[in-house]
Amino acid sequence: MTGYDAPKSIYGPVTDWVTDFDHGDPQYNRHAHAIWAELRDKCPVAHSERYGGTWLPVTHELVREIAYDTENFTSRAVVVSTEIPLDPAPIGGAPPITSDPPFHHEARRVVLPPFSPKKIAEWEPEIRRLCNELLDEMEAEAKIGLTVDAAIQYAQHIPVNVIARMLGFPLEDQDLFREFVHDLLENINLDPQDRISAFERIDAYVKAQIDDHIANPRDDLAGYLLDVELFGEKIPHELVGGFILLLLVAGIDTTWSAIGSSLWHLATHADDRRRLASDPSLMPTAIEEFLRAYAPVTMARLVAKDHDFHGCPMKKDEWVLLPFPAANLDPAEFPDADRVLIDRAENRHSAFGLGIHRCLGSNLARLELRVAVEEFIKRFPDFELAHGEEGVVWSVGQIRGPRALPVRIA
């Protein structure tokens, strides 16, 4: 199956990226690097009337400044869409990503330990086993001359499987989780009523899983959240549902996009592919460079109060996109910023964000990305795009990565 259902915008196609940009237009992610370069030259902070008003800063300096400014910019909503969620600051609907200080700090302390580097490292053998299971199936198909898809048959399965196991949710619900992510993060420019229905559907699922964990207590991440204390008390179940919403949604298409983009790079750069296949010790450095050059996640904020930002009259409740991927390509911050150098040793990239909202799952994402790429090129040292760039389908919205990546295995 190709299965990718590109969202239909209520705003129509973009004709001018400087004054009318829309990250919900399917052309945005496909041409993102060129669009950011154009905006960097013409206006470091672009504005569009879409979604009720959206700002887009594209330099490292400005993205960084907003990421650190929790007074003027609130995280209570982090997905730019036609519908601003009602959940108020400082908690928001999916803590701690939707939370502001001071609540944020306490909420984050609750979920940091299960995602610490040492806890996450324990998952490596399981992730490696899963990757090889997927590769076995692909290899069998490639052997009889079929084209395989590195996004659909490989990348998209890895993070979904791992987070389902961590949370203790049914593995057979993996397709459903991908639907949730598609509804929340890609179908951003639907009629607001359809957005609300999508949220209600996910909330109902999460609530049913919480009820199941209460009836059948077990040692997993959902069980941990029902048991752990926040401000000296067990967390109310509705709030546990918010935490779970974040954990379920945030780790899926983000990591799948990073794996897909890295494999897209290797499919289109034979020299890098051969170099990595012959020198696996270069892998950790190469992974950081893939994270810099193809950072999948653009975050967002809401303007908390009317204020002037470097000459931009920002109004309360306007959206601000925080394109960490664009910051990572800023020539003012990185020498040869537009070149992918897999041995770039000094690489202060911000793929996982900056400041208090550093991606909670960054250690897991990195592990999944490294193991997925390692195992893929170990199994298939030689592969290329099967149908050129035309065959590659890019995602829509704040998470950027290939949704279809047909490759020919040599």
Add this chain to the structure above:
Amino acid sequence: MRIHVDAQKCQGHNRCYALAPELFDVDDYGQAVVIGDGNVPPELVERARLAVANCPEFAITLSE
């Protein structure tokens, strides 16, 4: 040479621990801590410099 982590700036990106586990450890929350008194033996100076140069939050400094 001595290495230092600013605990206020560190957000747990884990770059230093990955690059120089001889010099840095992480706590249960994933926050970086310097091992021992932070003294950097000559053979690890290059790695310490890399940790400084890769920290997204500018939380690590190296001093004489």
